[in-house]
Amino acid sequence: MAKRWTNDLGPQDVTPKSLYLDRRRIIAGIAGIGLAGMAGGAAGASTDLTPNDWKSITSYNNFYEFGTGKDDPAKHAHRLTTAPWSITIDGMVERPGAYALGEILSKMTIEERIYRFRCVEAWSMVVPWNGFELADLLQMVGVRPEAKYVAFETLLRPEEMRGQKFPVLEWPYVEGLRLDEAMHPLTLMATGIYGRTIPNQNGAPIRLVVPWKYGFKSIKSIVRITLTDRRPPTSWNKANGREYGFFSNVNPEVDHPRWSQATERPIGGGLFARRQPTLMFNGYQREVAALYEGMDLKRNY
Numbered sequence: 001m002a003k004r005w006t007n008d009l010g011p012q013d014v015t016p017k018s019l020y021l022d023r024r025r026i027i028a029g030i031a032g033i034g035l036a037g038m039a040g041g042a043a044g045a046s047t048d049l050t051p052n053d054w055k056s057i058t059s060y061n062n063f064y065e066f067g068t069g070k071d072d073p074a075k076h077a078h079r080l081t082t083a084p085w086s087i088t089i090d091g092m093v094e095r096p097g098a099y100a101l102g103e104i105l106s107k108m109t110i111e112e113r114i115y116r117f118r119c120v121e122a123w124s125m126v127v128p129w130n131g132f133e134l135a136d137l138l139q140m141v142g143v144r145p146e147a148k149y150v151a152f153e154t155l156l157r158p159e160e161m162r163g164q165k166f167p168v169l170e171w172p173y174v175e176g177l178r179l180d181e182a183m184h185p186l187t188l189m190a191t192g193i194y195g196r197t198i199p200n201q202n203g204a205p206i207r208l209v210v211p212w213k214y215g216f217k218s219i220k221s222i223v224r225i226t227l228t229d230r231r232p233p234t235s236w237n238k239a240n241g242r243e244y245g246f247f248s249n250v251n252p253e254v255d256h257p258r259w260s261q262a263t264e265r266p267i268g269g270g271l272f273a274r275r276q277p278t279l280m281f282n283g284y285q286r287e288v289a290a291l292y293e294g295m296d297l298k299r300n301y
């Protein structure tokens with residue numbers, strides 16, 4: 001099956017260069033795009049973004065299970081045991097069950113995807129993820145026709161996740177996507193960064209990455225995936241529904257009630273790094289706009 005994803009960011013957007021692994025797959029990906037007749041730069045093409053190195057990606061994190069400070073995850077996430085790990089996939093699927101991560105990975109194709117990452121707090125990075133398409137996993141378990149949404153759940157283990165001892169959020173962290181969003185070829189299950197195993201602070205051993213949505217949709221350390229016909233509750237929406245919606249598509253025209261979303265601060269460029277304009281759907285407009293045709297994106301924030 002030809003991969004339908006496109007990507008305006010290239011290896012030149014990420015450092016260090018010696019660390020790009022799996023170049024052949026990137027090239028194969030580009031060839032696939034060409035074959036599918038989707039060659040060319042994506043919407044909002046720009047290659048002058050501040051590159052992010054391993055250090056900034058793995059030391060400036062949001063992972064409230066380990067504390068609310070940006071450096072808490074890097075400080076405390078080493079306590080998390082990530083093996084053995086399994087994901088329970090249930091609800092409206094043909095083959096529900098607890099799937100060992102190793103079993104899942106043996107059936108998936110790991111690719112490199114260099115994606116923009118935009119947090120709702122108005123900072124951004126560029127991250128070279130390694131992972132597989134969520135669509136491939138859903139296909140493996142068989143989605144029943146009545147399913148309309150996909151719900152995700154993070155591990156609940158306060159002994160190892162010290163932040164879960166505090167009621168900052170309702171634990172476990174939960175997220176959700178509409179089925180068509182989940183099946184979109186840009187939607188990734190990430191298991192690595194820069195070709196290395198994903199560090200605990202970034203959501204080991206497996207996390208979601210939805211590059212056109214605010215970062216909080218990209219739930220970490222996933223232990224359950226449930227197919228359902230009802231819109232699932234999501235952690236930040238439960239915590240403050242007026243500020244955090246279910247869709248949370250990156251949109252420079254719809255401000256957060258307490259700050260503007262028109263620009264963002266690229267991480268890694270120093271404290272005085274110039275803010276850059278935020279792109280509609282985080283630069284993936286061409287790929288995903290059709291999912292929201294006719295929808296009022298202000299109301300459905």
Ligand code: MTE
Binds near residue numbers: 060062119219
């Ligand atoms: N997933 C869980 N389980 N817990 C969290 O606190 N934070 C979210 C998201 N996924 C979070 C989570 C937020 S707000 C962001 S911006 C991203 O993870 C941060 O991902 P990163 O630390 O890899 O940059």
